[in-house]
Structure formats: C-alpha cells, structure tokens
Amino acid sequence: MSVGLIVAIVVVVVVLIALVIFAIPRARRAREQRQLEERRGAVVDRHRQEAQDRQAKAELAESEAARQRAEADLHQARANVHERGLADDALRNADSPEEVVERRQTFADGQRPGEEHPAEEPAAADERAATADEREAAPIDPTTRRPTRS
Numbered sequence: 001m002s003v004g005l006i007v008a009i010v011v012v013v014v015v016l017i018a019l020v021i022f023a024i025p026r027a028r029r030a031r032e033q034r035q036l037e038e039r040r041g042a043v044v045d046r047h048r049q050e051a052q053d054r055q056a057k058a059e060l061a062e063s064e065a066a067r068q069r070a071e072a073d074l075h076q077a078r079a080n081v082h083e084r085g086l087a088d089d090a091l092r093n094a095d096s097p098e099e100v101v102e103r104r105q106t107f108a109d110g111q112r113p114g115e116e117h118p119a120e121e122p123a124a125a126d127e128r129a130a131t132a133d134e135r136e137a138a139p140i141d142p143t144t145r146r147p148t149r150s
Contacts, residue, residue, distance in 0.1 A: 078101075081087045087100075094100045 078087075082091070082100075090100050091097075
C-alpha cells in the first residue's frame with residue numbers, strides 16, 4: 001500500500017469520527033427538543049382544557065346567582081305589593097300566609113315558559129287559559145282598580 005492511500009484512509013476515518021462526535025450529540029439534542037415541545041404542547045392543552053372547564057363552571061354559577069337574585073327581587077316586589085295592600089284578595093282566599101307564597105311559584109321554581117304542565121290533560125290547560133281570559137275580560141272597579149268578582 002502506498003503512503004498516499006494510507007493517509008487518505010486515515011483522513012476519512014478521522015472525518016467519520018469527527019462526524020460521529022458532533023452529529024450524535026446534535027441529534028440527541030434535537031430529539032430532546034422535540035420531546036420537550038411535545039410535553040409542552042400536552043401541558044398547554046391540559047391547562048387550556050382546565051381553564052375552559054372552570055370558565056364553564058363559573059358561567060353556570062353566575063347564571064344561577066343571577067336567577068337567585070331575580071327570585072329575591074321578585075319576592076321583594078311581592079312583599080311590597082302585600083305591604084301596600086294591593087294583594088289583599090289573595091290573603092282573603094288563603095288559609096295561611098305560606099299558602100299565598102307557595103301558590104305564587106315562578107317558572108324557575110317549576111317549569112319553563114311555553115312548556116306544558118306535567119301530567120296535565122289538554123283540557124286542564126284549556127281550562128286554565130279560559131280562566132286567564134275571564135280575568136282579563138272582567139270589568140275593573142274604578143275605586144279599587146281591581147277586577148270585580150262575578
């Protein structure tokens with residue numbers, strides 16, 4: 001073998017060793033970086049999902065609080081009406097004050113507007129509508145400004 005060939009082989013081996021020395025750590029760093037980015041993405045997704053869940057819970061709590069405030073305002077308004085004596089007819093027809101409060105349930109206490117009454121025959125709904133129409137058609141007493149009773 002000639003000296004030139006031996007030198008060429010040694011140079012090629014040195015270059016390959018240098019590539020291995022520099023390429024392996026670089027590949028390892030790149031692989032670690034990809035893994036870190038994947039983990040980071042997974043953590044970001046988990047945090048965002050948790051934030052969305054908590055946001056939904058907060059919105060639900062806010063809507064419930066708003067409903068409760070509206071209910072409280074409604075009961076306060078009813079108290080004012082009774083305090084002024086504008087709902088004495090309801091008191092006269094009731095056996096106890098609790099009966100008046102229970103009779104005046106809101107949609108939030110029972111059903112939503114537009115829903116049928118549960119376990120109610122269609123005839124009962126027609127009857128209830130007819131009673132409401134009669135109240136609207138009843139003549140108003142000018143002194144008390146209330147519907148007169150038939």
